Amino acid sequence: MARRRDERIDRAVLAAVSELVREVGYSALTMEGVAARAGTTKPAIRRRWKSRQHLVLAAMAHERVGVVEIDTGCLHCDIVGHLEALRVGMADPALSRVIPALLADLANDPQLHEEFLAIVWEPRRNACVVSLRRAQERGEVKQLDIDLLLDLFAAPIVFRALFRHADLGPDFAELVTRAVLIGVGDGDTRTSYCTRPAG
Amino acid sequence: MARRRDERIDRAVLAAVSELVREVGYSALTMEGVAARAGTTKPAIRRRWKSRQHLVLAAMAHERVGVVEIDTGCLHCDIVGHLEALRVGMADPALSRVIPALLADLANDPQLHEEFLAIVWEPRRNACVVSLRRAQERGEVKQLDIDLLLDLFAAPIVFRALFRHADLGPDFAELVTRAVLIGVGDGDTRTSYCTRPAG
Amino acid sequence: MARRRDERIDRAVLAAVSELVREVGYSALTMEGVAARAGTTKPAIRRRWKSRQHLVLAAMAHERVGVVEIDTGCLHCDIVGHLEALRVGMADPALSRVIPALLADLANDPQLHEEFLAIVWEPRRNACVVSLRRAQERGEVKQLDIDLLLDLFAAPIVFRALFRHADLGPDFAELVTRAVLIGVGDGDTRTSYCTRPAG
Amino acid sequence: MARRRDERIDRAVLAAVSELVREVGYSALTMEGVAARAGTTKPAIRRRWKSRQHLVLAAMAHERVGVVEIDTGCLHCDIVGHLEALRVGMADPALSRVIPALLADLANDPQLHEEFLAIVWEPRRNACVVSLRRAQERGEVKQLDIDLLLDLFAAPIVFRALFRHADLGPDFAELVTRAVLIGVGDGDTRTSYCTRPAG
DNA sequence: CCATAACCGAGACGGTACGTCGCGTCTTGAT
C-alpha cells in the first residue's frame, strides 16, 4: 500500500554530487545545490541520506576510486601496484577534496566513522592483505604485524596527498615499498626487489 | 599616521578560538561565536584574519602543540621521542579536530596552504631533521632521502590519528621507529635499537 | 502543498514596530531591533515585507490613526471634524515621525509610493470626499475642483505638522476651514485677479 | 601657530554633496561617498559639519533654490510668482529628495530644526511677507493672520510636492492663489459657518 | 473493481551565520 521509491532520483543525486564535488569542492557543496543539479528537492535527498556526509560518502562508494586487484606473484610488485593505485586515486579531487572534509566530521558521528572506514579504507586494506597473505604462503616474508605494515605502506602516500608538503610523483610508490620491505624482509635485502622467477 | 591596533583583542580572540574548538569542535566554530566569546565583533576579527581557516591556524600556531626538542645522543631514541610527541599532540582536539578541516580547505587557498605547512608541519619536520643530521654526523645512518624518511616516520602516526582505523597506543612510536630504521640502517640491525654507549 | 505561515509572527512584528517607533523613532528603528522585540528573526520579517519602509507602512495601516467618519449635516462642521482628526493624528509619533521618513524613500520605489498613498492618504481623502458630496447635494457649495479643495484643507495641517514652523493648536482646524470656505479677500472677488491699473 | 582651515575643502565638499544628492538620492548619500567625491576624508567633513543633516542643509543653503524677489504691484501676481518659484524649486531633487529626509530627523535635534527653518522656510516666507505688506499698504487686503495666510498659500504646493498624490502642474500656483484669495464658497459668507437648522 | 490510506514529491517555512558597508572615534604624522 505504499508507493515505491523512485530510483532515478537516487542515481541523479549521486551523479550530481560527483559532478559538483569536482566542480566546486566539498565546502561549497550544498544540499540545495545538489538538489537543483539533480532536479529534485532537499527533503527527497534527506530521506535517503542522513546528512551531507553520508551523501558524499555514498557517492564515493559508488565510484570505487583507486582500488585494484593485482596478483603478480611477487610481493614487491603487488605492493607497488596497490600503492600506485592509491597514489593515482588520491589525485582525483573526488577523493582528495572529500576525504579530509569527512575526516573532520567523523568525531561527531561514530556510525559515519564506521561507514567511512568500510567504504574508504577496508577495500584498499583488503586488497593489500590478500597480497601479503600470498607472500607469506610463498615464504617471502616472515611473521609480521599486518596492520602496522599496511600503515607503513599506505600512510606516506595518504600523508603526502593530504598535506601536499612534498612531491607525490610516479616513483613514490616504488620508493616507499622498497624502504619498508627491506625492514620487514627475511634479512635478504633482495626481498625488496622483484622476486619472480626469471622467464 | 593611523590608529594603532588593540592587541588585547588579538589575544582575546585567539584564546576564544582555543576554548571553543575544544568545547564545540571545528565545524561548530562560528565567527559570531568567537566574537561573542572574545567580547568583540566580526569585522574586528576579519580585519586581522582573512578567513576562519587563517584564524584557527593562528590559534594553533599560538599553542605550538606537539613539538619537542630532544637530544638523547641516539637516533632511535630521538625519533621515538619526536613521534611520541606527535602522537600525544594529535590526541589533543586542538590538533586532531582542526587539522582535517583545514586540510579540506587548503586546495582553495595556496597562501593558506603555505601558512599551514609553515605552522603545522615545518616545526615538527625541523626538529626531526636536527636529530637525523646529528645521527649522520655520528655515522649511525648512511646517506639517505631525508624527506622520504621523515614521511615514513610521521605518516603512520598522522594516518592513524586522522582515520582512527586502528589503535594509536603508547607503543606505536616505538614500533614505527624500529620498523623504519631497520630498513635505513647501515645493515647492522642494532641500528634500530638504542645506540648510546652503556653507562 | 506548502507550509502555512505563522500569523502570530505577523502580529508580533507589527506590534513591535508600533512600540519601537514610539520609543526610539524611525531612524533608530532597525530590522534587528524589531526582530528581537518580536521574538523572531530578520529573514522571517523580510519574507513578509519587502523593506523596512513596507514594514512600517503596514504597521501604520494596522492602526488607522486619524481617520474619522462624520456626518453633521453641515459642510463646515464636517470639514472641521476631519481636519481636527488629522491634526490630532499627526501629533501621534506613529504618524509624525514615520511619514517624513517614508516620504523620503517614495521616490525610489513606485510600488511603495502607491501603497503609501493608499494607506495614508486615500482613507482620509475619501472621508472628506463623502462630506463634500453631501454638501453638493444639499446645494451648500458650487461645482468645484475636489482635489484642489481637499489639498487646500489638509495641506496646512500637514505642512505645520511636518515643518513645525508655527503652532498647530486646537483652533487651527477651524481657522483653516473658515478661511478656505469664505476666502480671505475683502469681499470683492476682483481681489484675486490682477489689480494693476491697466496700461 | 595654528594652521589655517583649507576653504577649498569646504567648497569641494558642498559641491560633492549637491552632485551626489542628485545622483543617488539622500538615503544613499554617505559620508564616505562625499569624502571620496570631494577628495578628502570623513573627519575633515565632520569637523566642519556636525552631522550628515547639517552638511546637507549647508549644501542646500548654498544653492538658494526657489527663492525669488518679486514686486509686480499686484498681490495676486506677486503670490503667483512666489508660489511658482516654490513649485519649480520643489521639483528639483536637491529640494524634494532632501527635505523629507531632513524633516524626519528634525525631532531629534532642536538646533537642526532651527537651522532648517532659517534656511529652508524663512527666506521664502520673508519674500511673501514683503508682498503682503505692500498689498496691505495698497489696501488690497484687509487685516489678516499673515502666518495662516502664508500656510494657506504654500502648503498645497509643498504638500503635493512631497506626497505626489496629485499633479503639480504649471497652473497650480494660479489655482491656489485664486482659491485662497476669493474663497470657494458660493459668495454667501455664511457658507463657512454652521448651516444646520437651529434646534 | 474500486476505494482508501499510506507515503512520496515538493515547496515554503523559521532560523543561524555569513560577509560587507558605513558610522563615529582615535591617534598619528606632516605642516
Next chain:
DNA sequence: ATCAAGACGCGACGTACCGTCTCGGTTATGG
C-alpha cells in the same frame, strides 16, 4: 601646535543555506 588623514571598533544590513513541517498527488492493497 594644530589639522588632514587613515585605520579602528562596532552596529546593522541583506543573503545563503540549513533542517523541518505541511501539503497534494500517486500507488498498491484490502474490502
